[in-house]
Amino acid sequence: MVIQLSNIRFSYPNHKDTPILNIPSWSMAEGEHCFIHGPSGNGKSTLLNMLSGILLPNEGVVCVLDQHLNNLTSRQRNKFRADNIGYVFQQFNLIPYLDALENIQLASYFSSSLTKSEVSEEMSTLLTSLNIPESDWNKPVRTLSIGQQQRIAIARALINTPKLLIADEPTSALDNINRDSFMTLLMSTVEKNNITLLFVSHDMSLSQYFNRVESLSELNQVECSNAS
Numbered sequence: 001m002v003i004q005l006s007n008i009r010f011s012y013p014n015h016k017d018t019p020i021l022n023i024p025s026w027s028m029a030e031g032e033h034c035f036i037h038g039p040s041g042n043g044k045s046t047l048l049n050m051l052s053g054i055l056l057p058n059e060g061v062v063c064v065l066d067q068h069l070n071n072l073t074s075r076q077r078n079k080f081r082a083d084n085i086g087y088v089f090q091q092f093n094l095i096p097y098l099d100a101l102e103n104i105q106l107a108s109y110f111s112s113s114l115t116k117s118e119v120s121e122e123m124s125t126l127l128t129s130l131n132i133p134e135s136d137w138n139k140p141v142r143t144l145s146i147g148q149q150q151r152i153a154i155a156r157a158l159i160n161t162p163k164l165l166i167a168d169e170p171t172s173a174l175d176n177i178n179r180d181s182f183m184t185l186l187m188s189t190v191e192k193n194n195i196t197l198l199f200v201s202h203d204m205s206l207s208q209y210f211n212r213v214e215s216l217s218e219l220n221q222v223e224c225s226n227a228s
């Protein structure tokens, strides 16, 4: 299993009496493309932060790629995340004054899986396959279009050849045309690289791209709804 959650309970330290997650059991197998939907505030980002080892549960076991994240120190979890998990964020989180190559290089800096020359080669391959013309690779990303920035964010998420890709509302800043081309590109890229994909969004129209669709409120048994 790529993800295995058992008896998870989580609440934020400053809101101990407000449980956010209560997940008895949930898993994802290698190669699955899973879409989890839920309204704003019902714990999607909290779940993703737990799967990537940024947050630990108060109870239960988080197992990713056969590694119990609970057993790792925070430093080990950071390394594990850099080596194994790609992340595409809602607001891209690119550094605006750095160019495409520098933004991608930064992600590779935290992982030891590739040498410097392998990183250069892989960056060229990814940017080319994601349709970013070479003439744009050295421009500050803030001067590129939103669609191009989004594609650079995919390249950055894939540079360390992750086995698991996590996407948190990555289409929220895109118009319909850019959204559809982003989704088509994302799905063909994960398919080609045999990457397991977990994608969360409130936008149900995106579910058509996935072979597994779940509602967070069904897998999360938390008693009172946090959704706003």
Ligand SMILES: Nc1ncnc2c1ncn2[C@@H]1O[C@H](COP(=O)(O)OP(=O)(O)OP(=O)(O)O)[C@@H](O)[C@H]1O
Pocket: 012, 014, 015, 020, 038, 039, 040, 041, 042, 043, 044, 045, 046, 047, 202, 226
């Ligand atoms: N650091 C925090 N401290 C305390 N409460 C938090 C913290 N982060 C999130 N929450 C609360 O936890 C609940 C779930 O938040 P979360 O961000 O996981 O939801 P979400 O489904 O991702 O929402 P959105 O779609 O709006 O991003 C919300 O009620 C939120 O207010």
